[in-house]
Amino acid sequence: MSVLKTRFAPSPTGLLHLGNARTALFSAFAGDRFLLRIEDTDSERSRSVFVDGLIEDLHWLGLDWGDGPQSSVPTEGFFQSRRSEIYRAYYERLEAEEMAYPCFCTQAELEIARKVQLSAGKPPRYSGKCAALTREQVQQRLAQGLKPALRFRVSSGDEVEFEDGVRGPQHFRGEDIGDFIIRRADGTPAFFFCNAVDDALMGVDCVIRGEDHLSNTPRQLLILRALDLPLPAYAHISLITGDDGAPLSKRNGSVSLKELRERGYFPLAVANMLARLGQYYESDPGLMSFADLRAGFVIGHLGKSPSRFDPHHLDHWQEESVRAAGHESLWQWLFGETRSIVPDANRAQFLDVVRSNCMFPSDADQWARVFFTDEWERPDAEAGTELAAAGEAFFLAALDALSAADHTDFSGFLDRVKQRTGLKGKSLFVPLRLALTGRHDGPELAKIFRLLGRERMTERFARYADMAC
Numbered sequence: 080m081s082v083l084k085t086r087f088a089p090s091p092t093g094l095l096h097l098g099n100a101r102t103a104l105f106s107a108f109a110g111d112r113f114l115l116r117i118e119d120t121d122s123e124r125s126r127s128v129f130v131d132g133l134i135e136d137l138h139w140l141g142l143d144w145g146d147g148p149q150s151s152v153p154t155e156g157f158f159q160s161r162r163s164e165i166y167r168a169y170y171e172r173l174e175a176e177e178m179a180y181p182c183f184c185t186q187a188e189l190e191i192a193r194k195v196q197l198s199a200g201k202p203p204r205y206s207g208k209c210a211a212l213t214r215e216q217v218q219q220r221l222a223q224g225l226k227p228a229l230r231f232r233v234s235s236g237d238e239v240e241f242e243d244g245v246r247g248p249q250h251f252r253g254e255d256i257g258d259f260i261i262r263r264a265d266g267t268p269a270f271f272f273c274n275a276v277d278d279a280l281m282g283v284d285c286v287i288r289g290e291d292h293l294s295n296t297p298r299q300l301l302i303l304r305a306l307d308l309p310l311p312a313y314a315h316i317s318l319i320t321g322d323d324g325a326p327l328s329k330r331n332g333s334v335s336l337k338e339l340r341e342r343g344y345f346p347l348a349v350a351n352m353l354a355r356l357g358q359y360y361e362s363d364p365g366l367m368s369f370a371d372l373r374a375g376f377v378i379g380h381l382g383k384s385p386s387r388f389d390p391h392h393l394d395h396w397q398e399e400s401v402r403a404a405g406h407e408s409l410w411q412w413l414f415g416e417t418r419s420i421v422p423d424a425n426r427a428q429f430l431d432v433v434r435s436n437c438m439f440p441s442d443a444d445q446w447a448r449v450f451f452t453d454e455w456e457r458p459d460a461e462a463g464t465e466l467a468a469a470g471e472a473f474f475l476a477a478l479d480a481l482s483a484a485d486h487t488d489f490s491g492f493l494d495r496v497k498q499r500t501g502l503k504g505k506s507l508f509v510p511l512r513l514a515l516t517g518r519h520d521g522p523e524l525a526k527i528f529r530l531l532g533r534e535r536m537t538e539r540f541a542r543y544a545d546m547a548c
């Protein structure tokens with residue numbers, strides 16, 4: 080059986096955001112073997128903290144890789160900054176075979192030529208000015224101290240065709256591409272050169288990446304063909320947009336994985352949301368395990384049109400993940416401080432409340448304070464008015480019912496309050512809930528009753544009996 084190798088090749092110039100995280104997820108899902116490569120040739124912008132950050136984020140999301148670094152300590156294999164000798168050998172080969180040539184045109188010259196072409200209604204292409212320099216002319220310029228870029232030669236008859244895994248058949252003509260730079264005048268490599276060479280050398284079979292890279296692909300295929308290197312298959316996934324239809328950015332809702340992790344999102348919620356962003360599952364039973372998300376993923380189910388990121392979808396999966404979380408993982412998800420105030424005897428009941436009422440650890444913390452401490456948020460002015468309206472007699476009845484009932488017997492308690500006050504429905508439940516928790520929303524009253532215990536409930540009812548006097 081053939082093993083399909085895929086990869087994720089981030090540039091460590093910032094935190095991992097949703098767009099790149101989705102590319103990583105799809106790439107990992109698509110391959111039998113998955114590789115992580117750090118594209119850090121831009122030494123100005125690459126930072127080792129971002130390498131560590133993205134490794135942490137990818138692991139958090141549930142990804143693992145057979146090949147690739149596990150920390151920011153650069154190893155020969157998977158950091159492009161350590162592979163310059165490899166690229167140099169390929170540059171030399173292209174130059175020796177005259178498939179690439181030194182180009183001495185300055186930025187200013189290139190800019191003028193571009194403007195002239197554009198104003199004549201032509202697409203900007205390199206004019207070919209340095210394409211036919213003789214060896215002597217090149218030597219002369221080098222002797223003057225001029226630093227050339229290295230330009231790849233594309234003949235106008237060249238054709239590049241490939242089948243994109245998402246976008247179908249693609250066709251590019253050499254004359255539309257023009258000779259392009261593969262190494263800048265300052266000696267730094269063009270990103271797409273190293274990227275193509277590495278995919279070939281690392282045995283990558285299928286490249287999954289954002290559609291913003293589609294225009295690089297014909298140039299990369301030309302380079303690989305010229306070097307007799309194997310060609311991977313490509314699948315360019317559609318971009319993610321914000322709710323304004325513009326590409327997802329910080330301005331319109333993009334968030335980093337680090338931020339989501341710190342807010343208390345479950346990785347499974349993020350993975351369930353991302354896996355459905357522009358990809359559909361043949362049968363979709365709701366929240367899926369990471370293994371099921373992977374098993375049901377099909378490249379052919381990736382859509383061509385942009386996918387909109389909707390934060391409500393993420394929250395939906397978060398809610399589902401909290402509901403489905405196991406006892407221990409839910410307990411560990413809580414803040415340490417929250418765990419320290421939950422008595423052992425109440426842990427299971429408290430987690431039950433968390434599971435059905437909370438989305439984030441901060442919500443759980445508020446409930447723990449309501450149940451187990453006296454530092455909880457008291458009813459606001461509006462609730463205070465409702466409590467006052469319930470009246471002294473109401474809370475005296477509640478206190479009386481409480482002293483009579485077994486403190487675990489909620490329905491016995493409720494029957495007594497009903498009997499004594501003649502109230503039912505909202506006018507019965509709302510003041511009880513407000514007096515006990517300070518809030519209109521929350522877990523079922525029966526659960527609140529059991530978690531609070533007689534002493535705290537007595538204290539709280541008494542406070543509002545007083546207030547109503």
Ligand code: GLU
Nearest residue numbers: 088089090118274288292
């Ligand atoms: N380093 C490139 C990026 O982060 C990778 C592009 C690719 O996946 O081929 O955009």
